Amino acid sequence: MLAVQLLLTLIYIPPLSVSGAPLWPVPTTQSLGTGVLWLPDKLPFTVAVRNATQIYSTQNGTGAITTTSFLDDAIQRTSYYLYNDAFIPWKFHPRNQVFEPDLNGSKTTITGVTLRVNASDTSTFYKSKAGEVDESYTLTIQQNGQITITGLSSVGMLRGLSTLEQLFYAHSSGGVYTPYSPVSISDRPKFAHRGLNMDVARNYFPPSDICRTLDALSWNKFNRLHLHITDAQSWPLEISALPDLAGKGAYAPSLHYTPDDLKMIQEYGAYRGVEVIIETDMPGHTASIWFGYPDLITAFNVQPAWATYSAEPPTGQLKLNNTAVTTFLTALWNDLLPRVSPYTSYFHTGGDEVNANAYLLDPGVKSNDSKVLQPLLQSFLDFNHNALRKAGLTPVVWEEQLLQWNLTLGSDVVVQTWGAVGPDSLAQTVQKGHKALAGDYNYWYLDCGHGAWVDSPPGAPSTAAFPYLDYCSPLKNWRTVYSYNPLAGVPANLSSLVLGGEVHMWAEQIDPSNFDSIAWPRASAAGEVLWSGAKDASGQNRSQIEASPRLAEWRERMVRRGIMAGVVQMPYCTQNGSMCVGPGT
C-alpha cells in the first residue's frame, strides 16, 4: 500500500490499451473511454418502470416477489458491492508504474443511476421457462456522471447492475472510481438456460453455502441452480408426508432441508435472477430411501459386488411394477411439487445410470432384459411426468432416459446431456427433436481429476488401479471449460433446441470446505460461454490470452465478496496483459 502511495507522485497514465473493461462475462458490445468518475458519498438510484405497482404474489408465499421488491433488492446489493467490493488493481498493471488517477484537481462525481424498464414484467418473470424473459440491457455512463441502464425486464436490470459493479476500483488513498468513462454497453445472453448443478446429497451443504453459491451465480449472470438434492448416499430433503425419508435417510438429524429452508433458498435465488430447480433422481440413485422405506428398494447395498448393480456404492433402486412405490411417489409429489412450483417452472426427475441388474433382484420384475424393463421404465416416467405437469412444472431428465432406454418423452421435456452415451449425445438428442442442455463430462464436470474416492483392497488388483485416478480425470482446467462450445457438432437448423447448459459439481469429494475453490473461477469460464458464446464477435474461438487477465481480475472481485475462488495466474502473468503465453504447440 505504501509503495502505491509513493508512486502517486509520478504522472498518471490512463489504463493500458485495454480492448475493453475487464468485464466477466464479456458483453456483446462495449465502448469505453479513459475518463475518471468518482462515486459520491451516497449514490442515488431512480427507477422508471412501467406498471411498477403491479403486485405478483408467489402462489403461496409470504414474500410476494414484485417488480418493485425485486429491483429494490437488486439496487441494495449493487450499492453495497460498489462501495465495499472495490479493490486496488495492482495485479493488473505493470510494476512500478502509476495506474491510479490523480487525487488533485477537479473530481467529477457520478450523479446517479437511472433504471429504465421499457416493458412490463410478466407475472412469472422470476420463474420463467427458457427464453420467456428478455435479459438484455444497455448500460451507459456519461462523462457528466449520469448512469443509465435500460432493458425490457427487471431481470435485464439485474444483469446490467452486475456489469456496472465491475467497472469500479478502490483508490489507495480512499474513494472509489471508474477509469472507463464514457461507457456504452449493449448486452444480451447467447443461451437462455445457464446453470450450475450442485450435488448436496453426497455431502451435505448448509443453506448458507447454497445461498453464497446463488450470489456467485448471479454475479456471473447464470440464471439456474440445479440442486441435485437426493442420491443413494443421503436424502436430506424433508418431506412432511413421508417423515422417514429425511428422518432416517439424511446423514444426521440436523442435516435436513426443512420446508422453510427450501422456500428460503428458492426465494433467495428468485431475487437474484437464479431459478432453483430441484432434482430428485430416480429410479436409480435412490438407495437412501431404503433407510426409511426398505420395501421400496431393490438390491440395497450389495457388497462387495456393488459394481454389478450400481455405478457407486451403495446399490439400490426404486422397485418397478410395484404399487407401494406408486403410493410413495403420489405422496412425494403431493407434498413437494406445490412447494417448489411457486418459484420454478421446472422439476428434474433424474433417470441417469439406471442399472438393469438391480431388477434381477426385484420380485416384481426378476429380469435385466431391456425389453422387459423398457415398458416398466416408461410407465414409471409417465406417472411422474404427469404429476409434474398437473403441478404446472416442466420435466427435465438425464439423457439416458432418451438415448439408452429409448423412452417416449413429451415434447415439453428438457433432456440434460452429459456425454454418457457418447460425445455426440447432445447432437443425438436434438436430432430426435428434443430440447436439450449441454454439459459434457469431458469439459464441464468440475469435480473430476481429484483421484479415486473408492479404496483399493490390498493385493494385486490395487496395483492395477494405481495411480488411483477417477473415471473422468484429468481435472478440467478453466481453459478446458472455456474451450467447450455447446453448439459444436449440432446441426445449425437444430441449434435452437439447445437451451443452454450446466456445469457440474458432484460432491463425492466436495463439501463446504473446498466447494468454492473447486467451483470458482472455473464455473465463471462456463458462465461466459453460456452468456457470451464460445466465439467472439468475429466468429473465432475466444482467446485465452485475452480472457486470462480478465478472469483473474474477476476472480479478485469474487474473493473480495467472500468466494474463496482458486488462483488464475501469478501477478507476473497479469501485470502487463498476458505475459505467460505458451509456445502454442
Ligand SMILES: *[C@@H]1O[C@H](CO)[C@@H](O)[C@H](O)[C@H]1NC(C)=O
Ligand atoms: C400494465 O399492466 C396491465 C395489466 O397487467 C396491462 O394491461 C397494461 O398493458 C400494462 N401497461 C403498460 C404500459 O405496459
Ligand SMILES: *[C@@H]1O[C@H](CO)[C@@H](O)[C@H](O)[C@H]1NC(C)=O
Ligand atoms: C396457501 O396456503 C393456505 C394455508 O396453508 C392453503 O389453505 C391454501 O390452499 C394455499 N394456496 C395455494 C394456492 O397453494
Ligand SMILES: *[C@@H]1O[C@H](CO)[C@@H](O)[C@H](O)[C@H]1NC(C)=O
Ligand atoms: C508491457 O508490454 C508492452 C507491450 O508488450 C511492452 O512494450 C512493455 O515494455 C511492457 N512493460 C513491462 C513493464 O513489462
Ligand SMILES: *[C@@H]1O[C@H](CO)[C@@H](O)[C@H](O)[C@H]1NC(C)=O
Ligand atoms: C497533489 O497534491 C499534493 C499536496 O498538495 C502534492 O504534494 C502532489 O505533488 C500533488 N500531485 C500531483 C500529481 O500533482
Ligand SMILES: *[C@@H]1O[C@H](CO)[C@@H](O)[C@H](O)[C@H]1NC(C)=O
Ligand atoms: C428503452 O427505451 C429507450 C428510449 O426510451 C431506448 O433508448 C433504449 O434503447 C430502450 N432499451 C431497450 C433495451 O430496449
Ligand SMILES: *[C@@H]1O[C@H](CO)[C@@H](O)[C@H](O)[C@H]1NC(C)=O
Ligand atoms: C408385474 O407384476 C404383476 C403382478 O403384480 C405380474 O403379473 C407381471 O408379470 C409383472 N410384470 C412384469 C413386466 O414383470
Ligand SMILES: *[C@@H]1O[C@H](CO)[C@@H](O)[C@H](O)[C@H]1NC(C)=O
Ligand atoms: C443379465 O443377467 C445375467 C445373469 O442373470 C448376466 O449374465 C448378464 O450379463 C446380465 N446382463 C447385463 C446386460 O448385465
Ligand SMILES: *[C@@H]1O[C@H](CO)[C@@H](O)[C@H](O)[C@H]1NC(C)=O
Ligand atoms: C435404444 O436404441 C439404441 C440405438 O438404436 C440401442 O442401441 C439400444 O439398445 C436401445 N435400447 C433399448 C432399451 O431398447
Ligand SMILES: *[C@@H]1O[C@H](CO)[C@@H](O)[C@H](O)[C@H]1NC(C)=O
Ligand atoms: C475452436 O474450438 C473448437 C472446439 O470447440 C476446436 O475444435 C477448434 O479446433 C477450434 N478452432 C480453432 C481455429 O482453434
Ligand SMILES: *[C@@H]1O[C@H](CO)[C@@H](O)[C@H](O)[C@H]1NC(C)=O
Ligand atoms: C436440417 O437440415 C438437414 C439437412 O442439412 C435436413 O435433412 C433436416 O430435415 C433439417 N431439419 C430441420 C428440423 O429442419
